[in-house]
């Protein structure tokens with residue numbers, strides 16, 4: 001698998017994401033927010049966590065208008081894979097690539113802790129190395145992780161088996177306990193928790209490693 005990881009001013013999980021992909025066997029190229037194209041032949045673009053452009057306006061709103069996001073949109077429209085973590089999920093929602101919005105946490109506080117997630121579906125390249133129903137411990141670190149979508153969107157997400165992860169104990173008010181969702185073609189995943197922070201024994205937990213291993217397994221090592 002060949003991946004690109006986008007770097008915005010204010011990204012702070014870009015290298016963590018690249019390390020997790022490389023540890024799983026992927027070839028990774030970093031791309032800058034002002035770049036207008038993604039590297040030729042990439043399978044997947046990763047949009048990392050952090051505070052792109054300082055989280056001004058709304059988290060991810062300025063990043064969604066960046067030159068690289070036009071290339072991300074074209075990649076996704078061609079059927080390419082994309083993976084947005086935390087601020088990356090916010091960016092994917094702000095571009096409209098994924099439905100819904102990430103609102104301020106219900107308790108209005110920044111939350112930084114490891115939470116339990118239930119794997120809702122194993123039917124995607126991202127979640128194929130888990131079993132549906134598995135409960136995994138993955139860190140969250142956000143102040144705008146409260147997922148919201150209108151009832152029609154929620155019905156579509158549920159009916160099409162596109163909820164990838166749900167919180168076991170809802171930390172932020174997300175509707176339906178939703179922690180991560182898939183696109184209609186199941187090739188785009190956005191999630192607020194950080195699997196790249198639970199991908200190595202040194203992190204204190206390795207429950208996120210299967211996501212990267214499964215993805216590289218599904219798309220083939222570089």
Ligand SMILES: NC(=O)CC[C@H](N)C(=O)O
Nearest residue numbers: 049050086087142143144
């Ligand atoms: N870790 C992150 O990516 C944080 C995302 C965003 N800055 C928030 O706090 O909601």
